Amino acid sequence: METQNQNKNKVAGAIFIGCxxxxxxxxxxxxxxxxxxxxxxxxxxIASAIARAKL
Known part of the structure; x- marks a missing residue:
């Protein structure tokens, strides 16, 4: 479960930095x-919050 949260945070962070x-x-x-x-x-x-909610 913890690894899934770390993956969500990595993806959300990458989206934020990209934007x-x-x-x-x-x-x-x-x-x-x-x-x-x-x-x-x-x-x-906004995009990182949506990504965290959907992943």
């Missing part, structure tokens, strides 16, 4: 770095 970097890249592209990071983190938190 954050995607937001950072879009922020750089549109010259709005802070806004991109905030949007990326928000989407990352």
């Amino acid at each position: 954050m970097f995607l937001g950072m890249g879009l922020g750089m592209y549109f010259d709005k770095m802070t806004m991109g990071i905030m949007v990326g983190m928000g989407v990352g938190f």
Whole structure:
């Protein structure tokens, strides 16, 4: 059971980091770095919560 929770956390963490970097890249592209990071983190938190609930 504990290994399954660790796997959920790893996947959720990877989703969060991926969304954050995607937001950072879009922020750089549109010259709005802070806004991109905030949007990326928000989407990352929501996506990681959904992934934890479904896995």
